[in-house]
Amino acid sequence: QVQLVESGGGLVQAGDSLRLSCATSGRTLSTYAVGWFRQAPGKERECVAAITWTGDITDYTDSVKGRFTISRDNAKNTVYLQMNSLKPEDTAVYYCAARLFRIRVTPGEYDRWGQGTQVTVSS
Numbered sequence: 001q002v003q004l005v006e007s008g009g010g011l012v013q014a015g016d017s018l019r020l021s022c023a024t025s026g027r028t029l030s031t032y033a034v035g036w037f038r039q040a041p042g043k044e045r046e047c048v049a050a051i052t053w054t055g056d057i058t059d060y061t062d063s064v065k066g067r068f069t070i071s072r073d074n075a076k077n078t079v080y081l082q083m084n085s086l087k088p089e090d091t092a093v094y095y096c097a098a099r100l101f102r103i104r105v106t107p108g109e110y111d112r113w114g115q116g117t118q119v120t121v122s123s
Contacts, residue, residue: 002032002112004096009117016121017084022096022114024077033103034079035110036070038092038119047105048094049081059103064090086121094119 008020022034035050049070050059058070069082079096094117097110104110 002098004034004098004112004114006094006096006114006117009094009119011120011122012086014087014121014123016086017082018086018119020081020083020094020096020117020119022079022081024098030074030077031100032098032112033101034070034072034096034098035104036079036081037095037097037107038090039095039116040089040092043092045095045107047107050103050105051079052103053101057103059105061105083119086119088121088123090119091121092119093117 003025005023031053033052036048037045038048039045048061048064049068051070051072055072067085072079096114098112099110
């Protein structure tokens, strides 16, 4: 089964940028739609962005539109989340998740999850 490993999180100041990476191990990322999710303390896990396995369709939650960009490099079996103009409210553990073929925005629709990477944005 495909496995996902997130990296790139850290502590940054408001207005800074980070790029998160989601790398696969064991299987190719091809044919999988991938979503980035985040979960802040006391809040439900929410979908931030998602991308089809071909990369032709992307989706973003309203709060990150214009600031975050999801992309994928199938040759490297890696999906990225470029996060610009970070705000304190972006602070959360960020997870990548995969499912076969179609984009979904509900966490329960994904059956493969990474371990998460912490993003902390200070003011």
